Amino acid sequence: MTEAERIQPGDAIHIGPPLTVDRYGPAARANHWVTAASLILLAISGLALFTPSLFFLTDFFGGGQNTRMLHPWFGIVLFVSFFVFFFQLWRANLWTRTDFVWLSRIGDLIAGHEERLPELEKYNAGQKFVFWAMSGLILILIVSGVIIWDQYFADATAIGTKRIAILAHSVAAVLIICVFILHVYAGIWTRGTLRAMTRGSVTGGWAWRHHRKWLRKLAGQHRVGPAE
């Protein structure tokens, strides 16, 4: 069994009825929303400083000075919370051969023929892409962000480095916002997903439809949670 195929602790089936499957525990969900909130705050505060046409967004934070002061701290929060996430999820997000097959048939997915795609473990290639893109971009953002965090690190690097850092920060920010949009939309488009991050569980049908292999494995390994 590869790392990606290993069942994550906490994942379990509830017979119900209705049948539900635990996908995320309370800590993971809280962490997700901290990450999500900080990312949203970062996006708003960052966009305010990114382009004059959005500078008005600084009003949400009590003005430009506060926005400038808070943004890096949001970043620290995001980094830490995502860091925790990362170590929980990285194994399940390792790339497998199935992902290529799945990806090559992505058109079928969008066209509504998910049944033509291979059965999946806990994450599909799209989710994995979001995970790794987030990971990489957050790393870029935190490193470049610290470099341009003049309040504390003004003297740590040369101007040339800072310029590259700020460009990298901007580009990475644009990309992460795009990834974020993708992630959110995918979560909405794939109905029944949101509850994984609210209630922590999905319906059995959702698991069957989208992550059948994962469901099979849970069922096969007697991962059944206590009855509610």
Place this chain on the structure above:
Amino acid sequence: MMRPDSPRTAAANPPVQPMETNLTERDLIRRSATSSLPPPERQLTEVAKLIDVSKCIGCKACQSACIEWNDTNPAIEENVGVYTNPHDLTADMYTLMRFTEWVNPETDNLEWLIRKDGCMHCSDPGCLKACPSPGAIVQYSNGIVDFVHENCIGCGYCVKGCPFNIPRISKVDHKAYKCTLCSDRVAVGQGPACAKACPTKAIVFGTKEDMKKHADERIADLKSRGYANAGLYDPPGVSGTHVMYVLHHNDKPHIYADLPDNPRISPVVETWKGVTKYVGLAFMGVAAAGSLLHGILGRPNRVTEEDEEAAEELVERKPEARV
């Protein structure tokens, strides 16, 4: 009545009658993060400060006058084995004499190059271009680039935008500081404090045109003394500056404590404030709009009854799982 246009030269006796300020909002030709700036009502004569490095004796009277006039309080640092003190520009030290010991390879003679560093007041100011805060950095039609501190958010983008590495962010109020070319003095007909204090007239102030003429005389004098490459430093890469240098070795400005040979706004900064901004907005816009459209027009991916049943069936086929 038309008020007298700025400037006066620093050497001339300034007016003693109180004068209304000559630099107002209506004299702005650029304003940071502002796309719709009304054109100025009038065009002020371009001013410039000319720093003749060959006349400078490094006395630091300019630094001292700058501290006094701007009422700053630079720290008393340590000696680190150089004459340059403080060791760098700070939010409390807007101008700095930088001392370089340079052995002229042609003559083998030592030359002690002393350059007064500070804001160059570029015609194309990188700081202003980089600034995200509307109205924190402005440029007057006489060429002065000024920081408006009430609008400054302390992000330090100006530091990155500046081709000369000049602005500094205060650790106290988190605002950017740099030489204002004494805009508050120039506005009422006085020259900058440093020029006023300079004992050798190495710093002079006046219209840019006059300063260029004066520089020509100085350059002719320097050439007569064997400085074949003497010249005026008014770099075209930033469309000229309103602080200019007369250099004995204008062919290699970098020997003067790393004065850029061909300063321009860094391409990285241009990319950041240019294409990145537009492409980035477009990307994000497309992503958001695409999602929205797909959400409205496309069919969501729903779980069906069959799926639920299939799941139950799967689980039920494994009764041992209930144990």
Place this chain on the structure above:
Amino acid sequence: MTNAWTDIKNTDLVVVMGGNAAEAHPCGFKWVTEAKANRGAKLIVVDPRYTRTASVSDFYAPIRQGTDISFLNGVIKYCIENNKVQWEYTKAFTNASYIVKDGFSYQDGLFTGYDEEKRDYDRESWDYVIGDDGFAVVDPSLQHPRCVWNLLKEHVAIYTPEFVERVCGTPKAKFLKICEMIAECSTPTKTMTSLYALGWTQHSSGAQNIRAMAMLQLILGNIGVQGGGMNALRGHSNIQGLTDLGLMSNLIPGYLNIPTEMEENFGSYMSTRQFKPLRPGQTSYWQNYKKFFVSFQKAMWGNAAQADNDWAYDYLPKLDVPSYDVLRIFELMNEGRVNGYFCQGFNPLLAFPNRAKITSALSKLKWLVTMDPLETETSRFWENHGEYNDVDTKSIQTEVFQLPTTCFAEEAGSLANSGRWLQWHWAGGTPPGEAQHDTWIMGQIFVRLRELYRKEGGAFPDPIVNLAWDYKDPGEPTPEELAKEINGRAIEDLRDPTDVTKVLVPAGKQVLNFSQLRDDGTTLSGCWIYSGNFNENGNNMARRDNHDPGDTGAYLGWTFAWPLNRRTLYNRASCDVNGKPWDPTRKIIEWDGTKWSGFDVPDIAPNAKPQDVGPFIMNQEGVSRLFTRGLMRDGPFPAHYEPFESPVDNVINPKIRGNPVARVFQNDVSQFGTSAEFPYAATSYRLTEHFHYWTKHNRVNAALQPEFFVEISEELAAEKKIERGGWVRVWSKRGSIKAKALVTKRIRPLMCDGKAVHVVGIPLHWGFIGAAKKGWGPNSLAPFVGDANIETPESKAFLVNIEPTTPPSEVVA
């Protein structure tokens, strides 16, 4: 200064040697940049360090400190040999043609008449041959082998470029280049100015350094002309005023002398001050000495000074030694022979050499009064500041009174600048706290003392109880009252000697200037040379008319310059023998056939015929002196002597240590170090960022130059493994200090007499009090030795050793 600051703009060549004008006199230096910018003038700097002045120079050459006389004698030799002499000037306006007595000679580094025991010369033979007519014998053809010119040629013969290179460490090619540039100024239409300061005076041969340049300037014809002269840049806005007003133990105001104990009465005092002309028809202005002296005595003691008591001559103290200069006072203090000390506007603990000795001397006082606007190290000499002032406070019993005074900006008065301009200024602020004007403090002390003497009498209370003190408020004479008294007034009606019915100055009115002073007790004047400063026209020092007719830089309507508002001394010498300007484009004055007139006040009687009267009217000769007769203690010509502490021996006579007649106290001889023990040549200096020990109290200045450092070459740093910005210990036979190391290309080892001499530069602005970081001054290391003529300490050349070290313990803590 013979000329004015503003006159420097008229020069063609500026030689800065023995000074660092750009650095220490940045405001005055503007006139150098004016000359450079507007006249194409060149600037030469000769200094052990490549200074800030050197940074704007056209030519720089290094020199080992204390060897300036060799350099300058070398230039004189070059000019003579290459016929670069302003002959007409030299022949007519110097004593080149005067015949010197046969007994005078110079051999093995010594002049005739040296007494090793007394460390003094018998100067009898250092004089002219006086003819039967009572006048000096001259040979205008300069053929006589004993004429000054030929003796001078002989004297400078050894100072070849090779000799200069060997002694001074100045590369021959650079020396010759400077000779060429200077020699160009021997034409009547090119002038050179000499700007110097403590770099020449603070040597055991300090006065002779200046003489050497003065002689060079004379043979080039550069004295008395626009853009020429000998220009001492004074180190303080009013230090010129200090000497003018006789704040020296051997002077009374206006360069008159305190009597010596040999001069028991007025007659014997005046007998050596007849100053008869040494050539026919000459002015010899000091013939008026008695007028000035009597007027001074009348200013001091009023009615108590009368003809029948020799104008209160006995009230004056009589010197039993040549002078009670600072070095001697501290020597006596250290011997326990001085019990009380008023220290007014002076910080000797940092200013005078051998700080350990100064501390020891102050510790022996019963009481010390300091009067200063600032907290000084001297007033805190007893306070332990760790390594910075490591004294045992408990063992010091000196009672210290600190009297805070006002500073220059809080009081009115005049400041005499280097160019002899008395510039009146007005108080710009009110004094803080308990600060009082110095005049108030002195007034209060005086009226109390007088009261005590009146009540209790004493051995000789007369000079005190009879002191003229008719100020409106005896407790605080005003600056205006003092200035008027200095100007002088008529005590009785002054009548025209040719027409006694005509009253020139009614009794009680101010005299116009010193030409109206008399020796019969009918006038008084506190300082004759200043007379004219505050006459019936008002306070001339307060004038601020900056018109400059002829664009000469004279500015006669701006304040008042002594003497008689004259801006260029000896300006008669700007014209040839017939009274026509040497350079018509640079006219100062000229003779129009009947009188002298022009842009400046002529330095000659207005109707004195040019062919008859020489330009140097203060000299008995009427001409200037290339040979000074016996007027200087260490020789009529400047000769090379090493500093007392020198890295090399005197190449002329290795047995001679230092200047053979320089001021040395026996107690200090054991405190001289040798080059074996202390191999490096140290020198001291000021930095632009600071003013002496004052501005370290100011946060702005302290930020601009925060911490004590020493400057050394990259070569010495490498040899000693000293890092830039690292801590070093520098020590001499007299003390040890710690400093940051400033390793620089601006100091390079000099090759002298075959060995590399490393220079250690020590700036002097730090102490243990103030806003700047704590530090030391070079005086902890400098030797207690004074110039032969004026006792200025030899702070510019001494020996030290250096090594890397750890920070002072306070810095670590």
